[in-house]
Structures are given as C-alpha cells and as structure tokens.
Amino acid sequence: MPKFVKRALLLLVVAAMLPVSLYGCTGDTEPSQSPTASAQSGELPNGNSVTVGIAQDLSNLDPQLAKTAGIREVLFNIFEGLVKASPDGSVIPAVASDYEISEDATTYTFTLREGVTFHNGEIVTIEDVVYSLERCAGSENDGKPLVSAFSNVSKIEATDDSHVVITLAEPSLEFLNALTAAIIPKDSGPTITETMIGTGPFQFVSYAPQDSLVMEKYDGYWNGEKAAKLDKVTFKIVPDVNAMVVGLKGGTLDMVVHLPNNLEGEVENDFTVHEDTMKLVQALYINNAVEPFDNELVRQAMYYAIDVDQIIDFVCGGAGVPTGTSMYPAQEKYFMPELAGNYAPNVEKAKELLAQAGYPDGFTMTITAPSNYAQHVDTAQVIIEQLKAVGITAELVQVEWESWVSDIYRGRDYQTTVCGISADDMTAREMLVRYMSDNQKNFINFADEEFDDVLTRAMAATDEEEQVTLYKRAEEILNEKAASLWIQDLCDLVVMNPALDGFTFYRTYVIDMSTISYK
Numbered sequence: 001m002p003k004f005v006k007r008a009l010l011l012l013v014v015a016a017m018l019p020v021s022l023y024g025c026t027g028d029t030e031p032s033q034s035p036t037a038s039a040q041s042g043e044l045p046n047g048n049s050v051t052v053g054i055a056q057d058l059s060n061l062d063p064q065l066a067k068t069a070g071i072r073e074v075l076f077n078i079f080e081g082l083v084k085a086s087p088d089g090s091v092i093p094a095v096a097s098d099y100e101i102s103e104d105a106t107t108y109t110f111t112l113r114e115g116v117t118f119h120n121g122e123i124v125t126i127e128d129v130v131y132s133l134e135r136c137a138g139s140e141n142d143g144k145p146l147v148s149a150f151s152n153v154s155k156i157e158a159t160d161d162s163h164v165v166i167t168l169a170e171p172s173l174e175f176l177n178a179l180t181a182a183i184i185p186k187d188s189g190p191t192i193t194e195t196m197i198g199t200g201p202f203q204f205v206s207y208a209p210q211d212s213l214v215m216e217k218y219d220g221y222w223n224g225e226k227a228a229k230l231d232k233v234t235f236k237i238v239p240d241v242n243a244m245v246v247g248l249k250g251g252t253l254d255m256v257v258h259l260p261n262n263l264e265g266e267v268e269n270d271f272t273v274h275e276d277t278m279k280l281v282q283a284l285y286i287n288n289a290v291e292p293f294d295n296e297l298v299r300q301a302m303y304y305a306i307d308v309d310q311i312i313d314f315v316c317g318g319a320g321v322p323t324g325t326s327m328y329p330a331q332e333k334y335f336m337p338e339l340a341g342n343y344a345p346n347v348e349k350a351k352e353l354l355a356q357a358g359y360p361d362g363f364t365m366t367i368t369a370p371s372n373y374a375q376h377v378d379t380a381q382v383i384i385e386q387l388k389a390v391g392i393t394a395e396l397v398q399v400e401w402e403s404w405v406s407d408i409y410r411g412r413d414y415q416t417t418v419c420g421i422s423a424d425d426m427t428a429r430e431m432l433v434r435y436m437s438d439n440q441k442n443f444i445n446f447a448d449e450e451f452d453d454v455l456t457r458a459m460a461a462t463d464e465e466e467q468v469t470l471y472k473r474a475e476e477i478l479n480e481k482a483a484s485l486w487i488q489d490l491c492d493l494v495v496m497n498p499a500l501d502g503f504t505f506y507r508t509y510v511i512d513m514s515t516i517s518y519k
Helices: 001-016 037-041 067-076 126-136 148-152 189-195 241-250 261-267 297-307 308-316 337-341 347-356 374-390 401-408 428-435 449-459 463-483
Strands: 049-054 083-085 092-095 096-101 106-110 152-161 163-168 202-208 213-215 232-237 254-258 272-275 281-284 365-370 393-401 418-419 484-489 491-496
Touching: 037 163, 037 374, 083 347, 092 096, 092 232, 096 428, 126 152, 126 163, 148 428, 152 213, 241 254, 241 261, 254 261, 261 272, 261 308, 261 491, 281 297, 281 374, 297 347, 297 374, 297 484, 308 374, 308 484, 347 374, 365 374, 365 401, 374 418, 393 401, 401 418, 428 449, 449 463
Parallel strands: 049 232, 049 254, 365 393, 365 418
Antiparallel strands: 083 092, 096 106, 106 163, 152 163, 202 213, 213 232, 254 491, 272 491, 281 418, 281 484
C-alpha cells in the first residue's frame, strides 16, 4: 500500500477517535462570519487592557520554584533577575547594570543597577540580591537548590553596597543564564506567592485559581524605554481550545497563546495570527525504570514503529520541526537535525527488535497526557494507532495538569507520557541535564554512565567549541539509547485582536506583554 494511502487512512481513523470538542464546532459556536466589534473598529472596549487566553493553570507562583514553562512565561512579566532573556536568545542586564566573568569561568561579578525599585516602591538593595541568590541556592530549602544550576555555587558574597560576587565550585560558561532567576525583597520567600513583589514592567494584582491572573503596569519600572504600554493584562485560564476560539470571536479574549494550528482556519480571517515554533521538545517520554521500557531494544522498537512525519502532519499540519533528541531548533549551536532521521519508520525492524527483547507478540501499555493540551492528546492518539502495527496495545489516560505535574513529573508514577519540555534558562545544559542519572529533574529515570560522564565534562568545559562537541555527543547517546521518543518542536500560534500590535517571539518560552499595545 502506498505511503500516502496509509497516511490518509491513519488520519481518518484517528480523526474518528478524537472528541468533537477538539476538531468540530461546539453547539454554541457560530460559524465564522464577521469579526468582533473591537476587531472591526479598533476601539478599546475595556480601556487600555488585554485579556489573554492560556491553557494552563498557574498553580505555584513562586518565581524561583516555578516548575513549568506555562508558569514561567507569565511570571516573566512580573519578576526579573540580575539578567533577563532577550528575543534573540541571549541575556541582557536587568537588575544588574553590568557583569564580569573570570577567565576560568568560576567567578561572576555583578554591579547592582542604581534606582531599581520593587513593586512596593522600595529600592532594591544588595541585601535583597544576596538573599535572592542564596534562596535560589537552597537557603530556605534545607540546602537543596530551587534553581538547579545553583548546585554549582560555592559562595555568594556582597563586596560592597553595589557589587555581588558568585563563586562556582566548577567552571561554567552557562551559569550566566541561571541569573535570570528572580530578585525578590529580603526575607520575602515564605510569602512571595502572596505578595508577588518583583521588579518587572508589570505588578501583580490578583490570582484566582483555575480562573485568572491579573497584573497592571508598574509606573516605577526602572527602564522607561521598555515600560509596559498596556495598563492592565488578565491571563484567563481556558483549558479547552475551542473555548479559546469562542472567546476570541465573542470578544471576551483579546489574545490567545499556543493555539493549535489546526484551528488556524477558524481565526485567520478575523484576527492577526503569528506563527513560530514553541521552543520546546515534544516527545513520548518513557519511564526507563519500569518494564518493559527498561529494555533498550523495546524503546528502539517503539521508535521504529512510530512515524514522526505522520504525527507532525496530523497534529500540526506539517508545521512542526522534527527533533530526534532533546534539543529544539532555536538552540542553533547544539541542534542536530540529522538525528531525526535515525529511526525512519520500519515496522519489520520494530518487530525484530521486540522479538529480540522477548516480546514477539508485543505488550500492553498506557500513555498519559495532560488533558488541557490538545496537541499532546492528539499526538498520543496517533502514536496509539501506529503502535498497533507491531502488536503494542496502548491506552490513552488523560489527566488534569496538576495531576500530571504531581504524579508524572514529580512522582514518576507512569509508563509513558506525551508532553513538551523546554529549557528553564535557554541553555543546552537544561535540556540535557534531566537525563543525568542523579538529577532531580530526571523524571524519565534514564541512567547511562557514558552519558553522565560526557555531560559532566560538557558542563565544566571552558572552551566553547569543546563544550558544543560534548553536548552533541550527549545528544547522540540519548538518540542511540532511545531514552525518549522525540517528536517535534510544535508549531506555535499566537492569535490577536487586529487592533493590537507589538507581539515578539522569543527563542525561549516567554510571553512578553510589555511590547503589546493598541494601534
């Protein structure tokens, strides 16, 4: 049977399995006719404010403890570190005005910017900075770092009222990126999720669990040129993607982020649509510590059994980018597109490997997916259909986001799961360290001595070329071992009321609302 016929049949089968709420029109959704009143006129129906639809609830608002990209991208607007992310993937001075890094990459010296104030109006002092950095290093968590890169910190010292020196136990060319960690008022850690006092262009107003987070422009922001243009932003939590479209058309939402691109046709005529990739790696993440997935041959067989291009065609209309390992394309120095071709679909090869592993008749398994992310649910559905060809029977288990975080990510109680992983600080280290055998983020439970050794040397390398080479070798090991079944960097759509302007994609998972304004 020709490949294109097989693909068409698979799309028909999977489409029949998917709930109408993901792909059809719901009962209260009118066909696309005319844009909302505000979209037509450009008027400001709610003053100089914007309501943004997001899929994920914001369960832990501690800026130094935020575990998920969906929380970090919102808090980016409220909190800042000594440095902060810029659209091109680099970091730029923020609470610090400048910095120096020693030649051996073990000493980082920062100069505190004059006149920076917290949202309560108080001047940021060097004591606030030291407190924040020590908290990142674990001072309030029994010595266990809240920010993983701070496990390499041996000393934090204020040398005067405007300088702080961070000394590392081992050299690191990447530690600068970890300094995007939030600077907060001294001794505020235990109450930070209540006060939410930062230094960013927006200040926190309120949070209603599973409903919304509201922030307002901070008039005292230190960088007048980059001050927020909007007076108020409400992040509205809308787990269902079709409800997002309804909200846009009905005027209750002015902007939606991460809308699945299979819904682009619903909005493209009436709204401004920006397209890029999400800056993450979507994969079938496998618990390497449980049978039969502790067998490398089984994982490799599963990789040969799935068709990544077919998944991307169905879930993203072909707009996603295959990855083949734990790195996304925006990380240009480290991205190895060739790895995506190492497991070209091969049913016979998959069956052969399963037989060698002792599973000639396949096995049964579960795939867990967070129900609020339609693209992950859709991907799991396609994988289930593809695995049938080699005798593997998979069942989809949909869970709420909070359950996914507590049971899968933290509890590691699962067989396989479809989700997306991004870098906390835009480094290759953050995308790979979660596969180190003793790392707290290793929810995959992958363990390999060669990988641990290569990655350890890469993180300590002081020569950039050598570091890149080592990181790429680490990626190759993961691919060879099929530690996960990496699929794609998902297509990312941001949809806006056409009266709005100024949206900018970053090379990391960020929603920068400070640049948004009404035309």
